[in-house]
Amino acid sequence: MSGPGKELLKKLRSLYGEAFYIFDRAEFNKDFNELISAFRAIYPNTYLAYSYKTNYLPQIVAAADALGSFAEIVSGMEFYLSKKLAISPKKIIFNGPYKEAATFKEVLLKGGAVNIDNERDFNLLKELLPLYPQHIFNIGVRLNFPELSSSPSRFGLDPKGKIFNKVIEFIYENKNINFFALHLHLPGESLEIWEKKAKALTNLAKSLKKMPRYLDLGGGLAAPARDKPTFKQYAGRIAAIFKENFATFPEPPGLILEPGRAIASRALTFVTTVLDIKEEISKPAALVLASRFNLPAAMSRKNHWPLIVRCGEKVKKYREIDIYGYTCMEGDLLTRNFSGLLAKGDMLIYQNVGAYSLVMKPPFILPNFPILELLPDGSINVIRRAEKAADIFGTYAPFEKQNV
Ligand SMILES: Cc1ncc(COP(=O)(O)O)c(C=O)c1O
Structure with a gap:
């Protein structure tokens, strides 16, 4: 400081x-800009979705929005804050294992995105969708890759599992669903784990019948510190994998990162x-x-x-x-x-x-x-x-x- x-x-x-x-607002803006610039230098189609739960200071949330960030929320309480700050609901990405039914519905009907984490989320979607046949729903799927976690993770759906397959078929079948994202958040700051995550996510995306609009690698990037990977080093591994895989695609998927610590x-x-x-x-x-x-x-x-x-x-x-x-x-x-x-x-x-x-x-x-x-x-x-x-x-x- x-x-x-x-x-x-x-x-x-x-x-x-x-x-x-x-x-220190200037410090927040600086870290946000340095992170996004490092990635866009290699993969221009990169976006940040600030993780509200890390620090929901209204000034931070508003600063992230002013810098063009999506808003990664995990509760109705955080959605409330975004509304108080007049943040466009279209910027909302609703994650987390527990989603209040009312917030689930409001986010979707106002044009935000919801990532399906579990069967309960899927049931909420199945109940809501037929009620609004004219509406386009932005739906993502949170993934669980047991082979990538050093300890068992309870979040997301395993692509080898039955529920994942039901959800993905449901997304393909419904014309009023926009396949918003495949989402993968796993703890771990090392370049090696990030490289593994990026490879697993891009490989899975390419193996599916439909490519989502975004591939979201979640949070967990280290905050800048002497003994931690730099934003440029992260970009050198992650953004490079995206470039390698999607450079020739007419519509390459966007890469979303959900930094909390790294910028707050x-x-x-x-x-x-x-x-x-x-x-x-x-x-x-x-x-x-x-x-x-x-x-x-x-x-x-x-x-x-x-x-x-x-x-x-x-x-x-x-x-x-x-x-x-x-x-x-x-x-x-x-x-x-x-x-x-x-x-x-x-x-x-x-x-x-x-x-x-x-x-x-x-x-x-x-x-x-x-x-x-x-x-x-x-x-x-x-x-x-x-x-x-x-x-x-x-x-x-x-x-x-x-x-x-
Ligand atoms: C889905 C998701 N995204 C983003 C984050 C932010 O993580 P971090 O503050 O480590 O960047 C978390 C933290 O747990 C998370 O669960």
């Missing part, structure tokens, strides 16, 4: 409290404060106004390394101090074995926390911290105010003492 300097951070702390997020990670930074340092215990421990739940740590047991903004007075050099969160879990450890200067009152900056942080923060012990955006004119946009206890307890039926 080129980011705000010490004086500005101190000002933000005095205005908004000892912990807050900073949203660097868009958020978390800033917190050292509240206390305890030394008279078996290992020195710093307490900060944060928890693992504020970072993407809930997804991985990674050690998060902060930048230190020196604001505290009693600075001391520590060797292997642990930095702990505010919750009552012994394991709420943000940084293990930090070595260096640290003081009570210092601010800590945790970068690249935009993926699976806000969306996975439970109401455990403390409400959420505010999210700020520093605008080019120097003003501060409070994207989300600090949550209050009333926000957490407000959905319960009135429970004043006499009613409990």
Whole structure:
């Protein structure tokens, strides 16, 4: 993060409290553009579908839309957000194992696409289709390739299975179905797994009677980092496979990627404060106004390394101090074995926390911290105010003492 300097951070702390997020729109736009450009340089027919679940900050969702992204949603709640932001329903790709019937119907009738993941989805489609004979339904199929997963996956339909074949025949037979996509999402960031996925998907598509409009490789691309594949390296493998297979096609299928982490990670930074340092215990421990739940740590047991903004007075050099969160879990450890200067009152900056942080923060012990955006004119946009206890307890039926 080129980011705000010490004086500005101190000002933000005095205005908004000892912990807050900073949203960096320019960083999001940059990562989005770099990813799409890397792929389009090789396979121009590439599109992104931003994965809302990774971080549904309205500013991020709107920024992705402004950059021409499809919207990959997995619930009615996410569809609601897209509508609030006036995002065209034609940009919606509805994935996920559970689809509310009302959202399933609304997405399709408004021109969005639904990927069939299971028999329940298929039944919803079969019930809906005859009711709207004049309407064109955009239907995709999510795939499950057991041979590609290191551990069993429960998502999608196996192309060797009976249900897949029933769904695909249904798509071929119905004139009012537009075969929108074959979709394959599997975890794994390595170039090797992506190459395998791209090969499996292109081979299957070519073996079918009809080519869908898009081949969708889902999410799972790594966020930019020193030890991870670059967007250009991903494109060099994946887009190249598409080019090789479809260059001569009069209507080559579009390649869709559904990035979450790859483009949302660097868009958020978390800033917190050292509240206390305890030394008279078996290992020195710093307490900060944060928890693992504020970072993407809930997804991985990674050690998060902060930048230190020196604001505290009693600075001391520590060797292997642990930095702990505010919750009552012994394991709420943000940084293990930090070595260096640290003081009570210092601010800590945790970068690249935009993926699976806000969306996975439970109401455990403390409400959420505010999210700020520093605008080019120097003003501060409070994207989300600090949550209050009333926000957490407000959905319960009135429970004043006499009613409990
Ligand atoms: C279908 C689908 N698409 C996209 C994503 C986004 O993944 P990531 O944030 O790893 O890019 C996910 C994540 O689970 C997913 O299930």
